[in-house]
Amino acid sequence: MSRVLVVDDDAAIRTVVAQALRRAGYEVSVAESLAQLARALSLGVPDVLVTDVVLPDGDGLDNLRDIAARFPALPVIVLSAQNTLTTAIRATEAGAYDYLPKPFDLDTLTRAVAGALARRGLSAESPVGDEGALPLIGRSPAMQDVYRTIARLVSNDLTVLVSGESGTGKELVARAVHDLGPRAQAPFVAINMAAIPRELIEAELFGHERGAFTGAAQRNAGRFEQAAGGTLFLDEIGDMPMEAQTRLLRVLQSGEFTSVGGARTIRADVRIVAATNRDLAAHVASGQFREDLFYRLNVVPIALPPLRDRGNDIALLARHFLDEAAAQGLPRRQLDESAITVLEGHDWPGNVRELENLMRRLAVLARDEVIAGDAVRAMIGAGTGAGPGTGLVGTTATPDLTDAVRALIDRIARERPAALDDGSLYDRVIGEVERPLIELMLARHGQNQLRAARALGINRNTLRKRLDTLGIDPGRTG
Numbered sequence: 001m002s003r004v005l006v007v008d009d010d011a012a013i014r015t016v017v018a019q020a021l022r023r024a025g026y027e028v029s030v031a032e033s034l035a036q037l038a039r040a041l042s043l044g045v046p047d048v049l050v051t052d053v054v055l056p057d058g059d060g061l062d063n064l065r066d067i068a069a070r071f072p073a074l075p076v077i078v079l080s081a082q083n084t085l086t087t088a089i090r091a092t093e094a095g096a097y098d099y100l101p102k103p104f105d106l107d108t109l110t111r112a113v114a115g116a117l118a119r120r121g122l123s124a125e126s127p128v129g130d131e132g133a134l135p136l137i138g139r140s141p142a143m144q145d146v147y148r149t150i151a152r153l154v155s156n157d158l159t160v161l162v163s164g165e166s167g168t169g170k171e172l173v174a175r176a177v178h179d180l181g182p183r184a185q186a187p188f189v190a191i192n193m194a195a196i197p198r199e200l201i202e203a204e205l206f207g208h209e210r211g212a213f214t215g216a217a218q219r220n221a222g223r224f225e226q227a228a229g230g231t232l233f234l235d236e237i238g239d240m241p242m243e244a245q246t247r248l249l250r251v252l253q254s255g256e257f258t259s260v261g262g263a264r265t266i267r268a269d270v271r272i273v274a275a276t277n278r279d280l281a282a283h284v285a286s287g288q289f290r291e292d293l294f295y296r297l298n299v300v301p302i303a304l305p306p307l308r309d310r311g312n313d314i315a316l317l318a319r320h321f322l323d324e325a326a327a328q329g330l331p332r333r334q335l336d337e338s339a340i341t342v343l344e345g346h347d348w349p350g351n352v353r354e355l356e357n358l359m360r361r362l363a364v365l366a367r368d369e370v371i372a373g374d375a376v377r378a379m380i381g382a383g384t385g386a387g388p389g390t391g392l393v394g395t396t397a398t399p400d401l402t403d404a405v406r407a408l409i410d411r412i413a414r415e416r417p418a419a420l421d422d423g424s425l426y427d428r429v430i431g432e433v434e435r436p437l438i439e440l441m442l443a444r445h446g447q448n449q450l451r452a453a454r455a456l457g458i459n460r461n462t463l464r465k466r467l468d469t470l471g472i473d474p475g476r477t478g
Contacts, residue, residue, distance in 0.1 A: 005046040020106040053080040068095035075116035115151020138313035142305035154181040162275040164304030167353030170275035178231040186230030194239040195465040201244040209261035232270040238278035249293045307348040321359035330363040338373030
């Protein structure tokens with residue numbers, strides 16, 4: 001059970017706040033002065049500190065700077081009856097996680113505590129140190145903004161649009177919104193718009209009746225039905241075709257839908273979290289995305305920062321991924337300071353997913369238990385196709401790969417010359433690479449689709465879709 005320390009010289013406020021937090025599932029202790037706060041911290045550091053500004057023996061904000069220096073991982077929520085901009089700025093400058101002017105709503109305080117715990121990867125039901133409960137990791141200022149937004153929206157059902165580059169962790173944000181909110185016990189259902197054939201998107205979302213189209217041998221529930229009472233995560237929403245956008249908009253407006261080929265109206269009891277790595281506003285301007293749907297989805301926007309803007313988080317994330325790898329049976333590794341320096345110097349075009357994959361490669365292939373900078377540098381170069389002396393980022397394909405692509409283009413030109421001009425070339429080339437890549441990863445991981453998907457940097461549902469599309473039998477690859 002997560003622990004909260006409340007410091008306020010008003011006994012009535014201490015009592016009311018403590019009761020509200022205990023009802024929310026937290027263990028609460030109280031203090032009424034800086035001296036009592038110091039004694040409480042000497043006995044054990046809480047998971048969250050809630051403190052007033054004006055205390056009998058001093059200024060809580062002045063004391064906060066010392067606390068932040070001694071306990072940098074401790075989130076602090078500041079309460080104050082001095083409802084001025086100056087006080088809010090002082091609280092922010094002192095390192096407060098949140099600032100609540102008095103009188104404040106107890107639900108607002110409870111959400112702020114939940115957000116502070118999410119920052120540390122904890123919840124009311126999660127014991128301290130349970131790494132399986134870490135939905136998001138990072139203490140950088142950029143991630144603090146994300147945590148603050150999540151803390152304010154978890155208790156309501158507002159639609160959320162998460163934007164960010166590929167690999168930044170958009171699905172983790174969606175899961176945090178779900179897991180920290182009132183729908184946590186209901187299903188979390190994810191669907192990737194980019195992985196579904198255009199003609200099947202509506203059936204995937206809304207389900208279909210028997211005989212609705214060729215091959216529909218039985219009724220299938222769509223993702224809206226599967227997520228009933230919970231959260232529906234629409235990943236890569238920017239890839240949704242226009243006709244499906246229109247249908248989704250009607251559902252968001254009316255709160256009801258019918259399955260493909262059906263007549264019965266079904267209530268859409270889900271929270272929608274959408275995600276995109278595209279600039280949807282630009283897509284709206286160019287007519288590729290419906291403006292009215294964009295505003296329906298963009299009720300609460302969350303912009304995830306790229307890893308290159310989270311320099312303070314890289315070492316924390318890297319060590320976490322090494323610990324995860326060890327927990328899954330891979331050799332336990334550690335990083336020395338030179339390794340951290342190299343990691344922090346890389347620009348991470350693949351973001352957090354790239355860092356996670358690199359840590360797994362190092363766990364398997366590194367020779368020493370303590371990994372040095374040279375090993376990290378070599379592994380980054382190997383992972384990007386960089387040759388000796390190319391630095392951290394390899395931007396040029398290896399000669400063998402270039403020759404292979406050239407030979408493939410020559411073969412297509414001989415066998416299907418029209419493909420060089422009909423717009424199908426990109427899909428053909430990617431398909432030629434994708435099939436052996438998936439087959440090799442499945443073989444490498446003993447046909448375990450979850451591990452293969454993790455190695456590829458995609459989720460298991462996406463891998464299953466690609467297996468079906470490419471006609472790959474996972475039991476016969478190798």
